[in-house]
Amino acid sequence: MPLIDRLEEAKRAGDYQGLLDLIPYARFLGLSCAMVGEELITTMRFGDHLIGNPALPALHGGTLGALLESAAIFELLWRAETIVLPKTITLTVDYLRSGAPVDTHARSVVTRQGRRVTNVRMEAWQTDRSTPVATAHAIFLVMRG
């Protein structure tokens, strides 16, 4: 079954994790998704393979970028009425502090939903939500076909 159909199915069943498990790279990063109140929270479970600086130690910046981009994509897939696979046009990540070797959470807000293009803001935090480790914004192409 194509991914898009499986997405529709997972969405109907409310099975976020089943959706994530279809994506090999999401498994590699250790991503999971959960609805917390009205928010879709994406979590990256800490693993040694995510380390970028073993001396500190700190997470690799690329893992935070990947988490933030994934969180935005899940948000778009989950909230949109008709599912199209969003294509990332640009992603800009601000690294605010080094990522500790613990779980990291992310959430996204759609700032503008256009006919062809959607703008999203994202933030990632660890133990304290009020001190994010990274924020980002991204633009996605959301045209069908």
Add this chain to the structure above:
Amino acid sequence: MPDEKSDPRAVEHENLRLKLVRGFSGNVPHNHALGIQIVDMQPKVALFRLPYDGKLVGNPDTGVIHGGAITALLDGASGAAVFAALEELVPIATLDLRIDYLRPAEPHRDVMARATCYKMAKNVAFTRAVAYHDDESDPIAHSVGTFMISTRGVKK
């Protein structure tokens, strides 16, 4: 650097420094986990390869790797380019990274990333990088980044 090439001791020092950067970048656990290879290090330039691997796939229908893997590749190569531009190895921290995704990567093909530290200021280094399969003029993604240069010197 034509002026440096004239002095064999400067060349030797430069090679040693680049070797150090290479070893340093090769020691990053996440680079290892992704399978990233350091192909070449030159002053201010790093060339990385990300071999195609099923675990990096973002769309199982097409086998195209996830944008996140490209992000990690560009981030890693850009950081290495900054190290390759530093006089001495001091800690650096990514301030920001913007990535333009120009076209999807093709499945079952390695992705290369060439990063350049095009400006080294007192506190901040500026990078640009391009990801491609085998033709740099047909890029998959392009990035610009800024890095903070530590003033504290190398940590123990």
